[in-house]
Amino acid sequence: MPSVLRVALPVPLPTLFDYLPPTTGEVKAGSRVLVPFGRGKAVGVVVETDVPANVGNARLKRVLRVLDDAPLLDEALMHTLAWAADYWLGAPGEAYANALPLLLREDKPLPETREPVWWLTIAGQSALDAGSRRGGSRALLEALSEGPMSAAELDTSLPDWRAAARRLTEAGLIERGEQSLSSTPGPTVVPPVLQAEQEAAVDAVAQAFGRFQPFLLDGITGSGKTEVYLSLIERALAQDKQVLLLVPEIGLAPQTVRRLRERLGVPVEVLHSNLAEGERARAWLRMRNGEAKVMLGTRSAVFTPLPHAGLIIVDEEHDSAYKQQEGFRYHARDIAMLRGRALHVPVLLGSATPSLESLANVEAGRYQPLHLRSRPSAAHPPQVQIVDMRAQRLEHGLSPAMLHTIGETVARGEQVLVFRNRRGYAPVLLCHGCGWHADCPRCEHPLTLHAAWRKLVCHHCDHQSAVPTSCPVCGSNELKPQGQGTERLEEALTAHFPNTPVLRIDRETTRRRDAFEQLLGNLQADAPAILVGTQMLAKGHDLPNLTLVALVGVDEGLLSVDFRASERLAQLVVQVAGRAGRARKPGRVLLQTHHPDHPLLHSLLARGYGAAAKELLAERRQTGLPPYGHQILLRAEAHQRAAVDAFLSEALHALPDLATLQVAGPMPAPMPLRAGRQRGQLLIESTTRRQLHAAVRPWSLQLPQLPSARKVRWSLDVDPIDLY
Ligand SMILES: Nc1ncnc2c1ncn2[C@@H]1O[C@H](COP(=O)(O)OP(=O)(O)OP(=O)(O)O)[C@@H](O)[C@H]1O
Numbered sequence: 001m002p003s004v005l006r007v008a009l010p011v012p013l014p015t016l017f018d019y020l021p022p023t024t025g026e027v028k029a030g031s032r033v034l035v036p037f038g039r040g041k042a043v044g045v046v047v048e049t050d051v052p053a054n055v056g057n058a059r060l061k062r063v064l065r066v067l068d069d070a071p072l073l074d075e076a077l078m079h080t081l082a083w084a085a086d087y088w089l090g091a092p093g094e095a096y097a098n099a100l101p102l103l104l105r106e107d108k109p110l111p112e113t114r115e116p117v118w119w120l121t122i123a124g125q126s127a128l129d130a131g132s133r134r135g136g137s138r139a140l141l142e143a144l145s146e147g148p149m150s151a152a153e154l155d156t157s158l159p160d161w162r163a164a165a166r167r168l169t170e171a172g173l174i175e176r177g178e179q180s181l182s183s184t185p186g187p188t189v190v191p192p193v194l195q196a197e198q199e200a201a202v203d204a205v206a207q208a209f210g211r212f213q214p215f216l217l218d219g220i221t222g223s224g225k226t227e228v229y230l231s232l233i234e235r236a237l238a239q240d241k242q243v244l245l246l247v248p249e250i251g252l253a254p255q256t257v258r259r260l261r262e263r264l265g266v267p268v269e270v271l272h273s274n275l276a277e278g279e280r281a282r283a284w285l286r287m288r289n290g291e292a293k294v295m296l297g298t299r300s301a302v303f304t305p306l307p308h309a310g311l312i313i314v315d316e317e318h319d320s321a322y323k324q325q326e327g328f329r330y331h332a333r334d335i336a337m338l339r340g341r342a343l344h345v346p347v348l349l350g351s352a353t354p355s356l357e358s359l360a361n362v363e364a365g366r367y368q369p370l371h372l373r374s375r376p377s378a379a380h381p382p383q384v385q386i387v388d389m390r391a392q393r394l395e396h397g398l399s400p401a402m403l404h405t406i407g408e409t410v411a412r413g414e415q416v417l418v419f420r421n422r423r424g425y426a427p428v429l430l431c432h433g434c435g436w437h438a439d440c441p442r443c444e445h446p447l448t449l450h451a452a453w454r455k456l457v458c459h460h461c462d463h464q465s466a467v468p469t470s471c472p473v474c475g476s477n478e479l480k481p482q483g484q485g486t487e488r489l490e491e492a493l494t495a496h497f498p499n500t501p502v503l504r505i506d507r508e509t510t511r512r513r514d515a516f517e518q519l520l521g522n523l524q525a526d527a528p529a530i531l532v533g534t535q536m537l538a539k540g541h542d543l544p545n546l547t548l549v550a551l552v553g554v555d556e557g558l559l560s561v562d563f564r565a566s567e568r569l570a571q572l573v574v575q576v577a578g579r580a581g582r583a584r585k586p587g588r589v590l591l592q593t594h595h596p597d598h599p600l601l602h603s604l605l606a607r608g609y610g611a612a613a614k615e616l617l618a619e620r621r622q623t624g625l626p627p628y629g630h631q632i633l634l635r636a637e638a639h640q641r642a643a644v645d646a647f648l649s650e651a652l653h654a655l656p657d658l659a660t661l662q663v664a665g666p667m668p669a670p671m672p673l674r675a676g677r678q679r680g681q682l683l684i685e686s687t688t689r690r691q692l693h694a695a696v697r698p699w700s701l702q703l704p705q706l707p708s709a710r711k712v713r714w715s716l717d718v719d720p721i722d723l724y
């Protein structure tokens with residue numbers, strides 16, 4: 001057998017591919033290579049070198065070109081990726097592809113790591129003096145008249161600058177060049193003096209520098225977790241080490257970047273899906289080269305190379321955004337742990353509402369707990385009060401008590417957050433004559449009415465249709481919106497409080513880049529306002545004049561069949577409530593419900609998240625559910641129900657019949673039809689992870705060979721967080 005290179009290619013197949021090495025030169029694991037693949041070419045990552053081939057000589061092809069002289073992915077990262085691909089039972093090639101920004105998965109030279117900057121040309125200066133340009137172009141000329149600016153700077157000061165930059169570059173009025181990052185000013189903000197508990201947390205983590213140790217920083221909302229991160233980042237920087245800070249959402253990034261830049265006085269790299277590909281690749285490479293020290297990013301940033309690793313931080317570690325829901329279905333919190341272990345650095349998870357998984361890890365002694373129990377800048381965390389909605393006359397879903405308190409708050413000149421986790425005007429359009437309601441034809445789920453768009457929209461598959469003027473069944477024209485979405489609440493609150501600005505913040509109003517920041521920027525710090533929004537508003541924002549949080553319509557979470565629904569609801573309630581009273585003014589939280597006696601609400605409100613989480617954990621232990629039991633979910637979908645059933649039953653037959661495995665299904669998915677596809681699943685559980693993997697790993701390789709596998713789309717989800 002000839003010795004070959006084993007290469008990961010970005011295809012959804014459970015294998016690596018063998019290629020003959022190039023005729024000259026040496027290739028190292030972690031380097032990218034261009035190889036012939038199918039009828040074309042592909043860029044892959046060399047996983048192993050000098051291994052005996054798995055296939056016969058005749059079928060082996062030779063690598064076309066080696067793209068990297070030195071490995072792009074270092075040994076520690078390669079090791080983590082191999083482990084992760086095996087654990088999540090993904091296609092290994094997809095795991096390696098996830099680790100690289102898109103631009104680095106192409107057959108192109110590595111981009112320059114210096115940041116592009118724009119400056120005025122002489123012609124540009126004259127155009128500005130002559131006042132010959134208007135609008136965005138003029139704004140950009142004016143901004144650059146002060147001196148060159150980088151993309152990142154322009155992003156913060158002139159959100160819509162890109163189109164103008166293109167026009168002005170073409171007209172020769174501005175020019176693009178590159179500048180290295182050394183010219184960042186030092187810190188501009190003085191850190192607060194840490195409180196004793198913050199200090200203790202910082203010391204504990206700092207003492208673990210240089211070795212792997214997981215920590216869970218369990219600190220109430222507003223307790224200063226971010227200050228703990230900042231102080232630790234400073235300590236790591238003082239030792240010339242790199243830090244990776246993960247946040248769950250892009251929405252949190254701009255605020256946090258600003259806070260980091262002001263405090264640390266070093267360049268802070270950013271990596272999230274809203275960036276241009278070039279910027280993502282540059283940020284990744286600057287960390288890889290060691291030029292940059294701090295990386296702030298969302299889920300996929302967990303793969304950032306850290307040649308001088310000092311610390312990994314996962315903020316809001318309970319957030320489900322850390323789980324990738326397609327392709328390589330990894331969990332970034334778990335990858336962070338793997339990386340910490342491989343790099344010998346501490347990993348700090350932080351949350352006001354830790355996941356039950358992390359709490360169980362503390363209980364088992366695997367994670368060291370750290371606590372922050374008070375708010376340094378406020379007297380008390382806000383109290384949550386229940387508003388019983390039963391038998392109340394509701395005005396667009398708002399009870400009189402709720403409206404009254406909102407009125408009092410804005411009359412004092414303070415701000416209110418009305419939380420409703422549903423976009424649109426109303427979740428259902430119902431015929432008052434016969435009871436018909438508008439359903440998505442592709443999902444058989446109610447369509448959401450969007451009043452401003454005059455459309456019915458499916459929130460599961462995006463199917464859209466016109467709003468009927470009369471009922472298609474009985475012809476009645478009494479079609480009534482049922483229930484409230486944020487759009488309807490905005491309308492109702494605007495009508496009820498005509499003199500107070502009402503701002504809606506949800507996926508629709510924040511579609512544009514930076515819209516979220518701008519909306520919040522429009523809030524005057526000392527003036528009254530009502531914010532209406534979805535969970536985008538649940539976390540990470542500090543609005544000092546916000547003193548009332550009103551939660552409406554969280555009852556769905558109390559009634560859900562998903563075993564994680566209670567945990568999610570508890571987290572959401574506590575996080576949203578945490579937005580109230582963060583500065584000196586005391587905060588209040590009202591929760592409006594039809595189930596005032598629900599046990600979860602009771603323990604949550606009477607004894608707090610920690611106590612509620614303990615009860616939920618006890619239930620999970622009793623029922624053998626995660627984190628005490630372990631699950632792998634096989635999902636399948638097809639246009640025909642019969643194809644789904646056939647595949648799942650063949651899959652079930654192929655599964656070894658072991659006493660250590662419990663199998664549920666085949667069964668329809670909780671949402672049996674979605675976007676016109678029939679969906680089904682098979683849930684495999686075991687009390688030990690090892691046994692579960694030992695059984696499922698060989699089985700997963702059999703699945704593509706099953707006769708019915710070609711007729712369905714299927715996927716395996718290890719530790720699924722959504723069973724739908
Ligand atoms: N030691 C301190 N002294 C004074 N103010 C502090 C101190 N630590 C934090 N703060 C302030 O308290 C507020 C909340 O802090 P921070 O944003 O770090 O909390 P957090 O725990 O990350 O919040 P959340 O989880 O709710 O987003 C901020 O305005 C911060 O500047």
Ligand SMILES: [Zn+2]
Nearest residue numbers: 440443458461
């Ligand atoms: Zn649909």
